[in-house]
Amino acid sequence: MFVDHAVIYVKGGNGGNGIVSWRREKYVPRGGPAGGDGGRGGDVVLVVDEGLRTLVDFRYQRHFKAKSGEPGGPANRHGANGEDLVVKVPPGTVVRDRDTGEWLGDLVHPGDRLVVARGGRGGRGNAHFANSVRKAPEIAEKGEPGEERTIELELRVLADVGLVGYPSVGKSTLLRAMTRAEPKIGAYPFTTLHPELGVVELSEGRSFVMADLPGLIEGAHEGRGLGHQFLRHVERTRVLVHVIDMAAVDGRDPVEDYRVIEEELARYRAELADRPRIVAANKMDLPDAEEHLARFRAAYPHLEVYPISGVTHQGLQPLAERLYQLVDMTPEPASREAEVADATARKVYRLAEEEPIKIYREDGIFVVEHPEIEKLVQMTNFDQYDAVKRFQRIMKSRGVDDALRAHGAQDGDVIRIGDMVFDFVD
Numbered sequence: 001m002f003v004d005h006a007v008i009y010v011k012g013g014n015g016g017n018g019i020v021s022w023r024r025e026k027y028v029p030r031g032g033p034a035g036g037d038g039g040r041g042g043d044v045v046l047v048v049d050e051g052l053r054t055l056v057d058f059r060y061q062r063h064f065k066a067k068s069g070e071p072g073g074p075a076n077r078h079g080a081n082g083e084d085l086v087v088k089v090p091p092g093t094v095v096r097d098r099d100t101g102e103w104l105g106d107l108v109h110p111g112d113r114l115v116v117a118r119g120g121r122g123g124r125g126n127a128h129f130a131n132s133v134r135k136a137p138e139i140a141e142k143g144e145p146g147e148e149r150t151i152e153l154e155l156r157v158l159a160d161v162g163l164v165g166y167p168s169v170g171k172s173t174l175l176r177a178m179t180r181a182e183p184k185i186g187a188y189p190f191t192t193l194h195p196e197l198g199v200v201e202l203s204e205g206r207s208f209v210m211a212d213l214p215g216l217i218e219g220a221h222e223g224r225g226l227g228h229q230f231l232r233h234v235e236r237t238r239v240l241v242h243v244i245d246m247a248a249v250d251g252r253d254p255v256e257d258y259r260v261i262e263e264e265l266a267r268y269r270a271e272l273a274d275r276p277r278i279v280a281a282n283k284m285d286l287p288d289a290e291e292h293l294a295r296f297r298a299a300y301p302h303l304e305v306y307p308i309s310g311v312t313h314q315g316l317q318p319l320a321e322r323l324y325q326l327v328d329m330t331p332e333p334a335s336r337e338a339e340v341a342d343a344t345a346r347k348v349y350r351l352a353e354e355e356p357i358k359i360y361r362e363d364g365i366f367v368v369e370h371p372e373i374e375k376l377v378q379m380t381n382f383d384q385y386d387a388v389k390r391f392q393r394i395m396k397s398r399g400v401d402d403a404l405r406a407h408g409a410q411d412g413d414v415i416r417i418g419d420m421v422f423d424f425v426d
């Protein structure tokens with residue numbers, strides 16, 4: 001089965017810990033600090049792979065963790081960096097943060113890359129903390145934890161031409177007749193549950209990609225039938241072919257069918273109304289089709305109509321030639337650029353915000369919340385005397401002490417930051 005939507009968890013590798021170590025020299029009991037830095041954790045990177053067509057693999061594997069960095073070594077040896085984890089996705093994958101809804105990127109062309117979880121930086125070894133006053137620092141940072149998040153992948157089919165229309169009008173049959181694709185065909189509504197792609201090949205190496213889409217019904221724009229799941233695939237096709245059952249096999253009226261489906265498309269996205277489209281008047285091999293066609297032409301004299309049959313293959317060559325012409329002269333839909341601009345604007349807005357330090361009381365304990373301060377706690381080794389001193393200094397200079405006092409914290413009160421609990425000593 002084709003899956004065009006997936007939710008996965010990604011985590012960058014943790015940075016390696018920095019270490020405390022001393023230079024060893026002959027006849028010197030304790031040389032200078034020489035603890036090396038930890039290595040960087042690997043990133044989780046999405047990369048477009050041309051050979052992939054679906055997101056089906058993500059149903060079986062949903063967790064992706066990159067390798068952690070190695071700890072630093074003695075004699076200032078830097079720990080090895082963790083390897084990046086490369087995750088392959090099909091062309092046309094859109095990536096969002098599941099929890100914030102933030103747009104992270106669009107992976108369109110083969111080779112496109114997107115880092116979705118950064119590895120943490122390595123902790124610094126004690127060599128970094130020496131200065132003229134503190135010559136023998138007993139202090140090394142722990143590695144920074146890798147970024148983690150849950151992301152949503154959505155595949156948008158990149159087809160040049162999309163076949164739209166009611167169920168059972170013959171879209172899948174037409175795709176099979178014009179390409180080597182083998183879509184499922186049946187005589188009941190919603191046979192096609194997912195888009196199928198095929199390449200239409202013309203003479204002189206000319207070709208374009210055509211997508212067979214699930215049938216539309218009235219109310220699709222508000223989620224009826226396959227609703228939005230289907231409609232979002234239409235957004236990126238340059239040209240639409242509206243397929244009509246001219247033999248009215250299901251007892252509907254071709255003139256009415258056209259109007260209803262066009263209305264659904266326009267209600268979903270107003271821009272779709274301007275997308276180049278032609279009408280494929282299908283099932284012309286059946287009785288009554290000629291009669292309906294004459295009525296249809298009279299009702300919509302401005303439309304470009306191609307009488308065809310997906311079964312006898314009549315009229316398919318002129319239809320293919322005309323579609324190629326239209327694809328060739330129509331630029332890629334602008335929806336993508338608009339989305340990019342939108343996301344950029346949102347990001348800038350976020351950066352401008354300064355994150356305030358949040359303090360509140362929970363069961364008599366003071367809880368401090370702030371991403372950077374929580375990270376500092378995670379990276380501090382509280383077994384080291386100098387590391388504790390440094391931590392205290394930073395808490396003071398960042399104004400955490402004052403803020404706690406302002407909230408009523410006194411000597412002996414308990415403070416929690418992330419997973420760590422401290423005593424407040426004034």
Ligand SMILES: Nc1nc2c(ncn2[C@@H]2O[C@H](COP(=O)(O)OP(=O)(O)OP(=O)(O)O)[C@@H](O)[C@H]2O)c(=O)[nH]1
Binds near residue numbers: 166168169184283
């Ligand atoms: N006589 C005749 N029958 C056709 C023609 N095209 C399709 N059919 C028949 O119409 C029925 C539906 O065809 P499909 O190709 O599955 O229709 P569809 O538009 O893909 O339907 P959904 O996937 O449900 O939206 C099948 O029984 C086909 O054999 C045609 O040109 N002539």
Ligand SMILES: [Mg+2]
Binds near residue numbers: 171173212213214
């Ligand atoms: Mg179909």
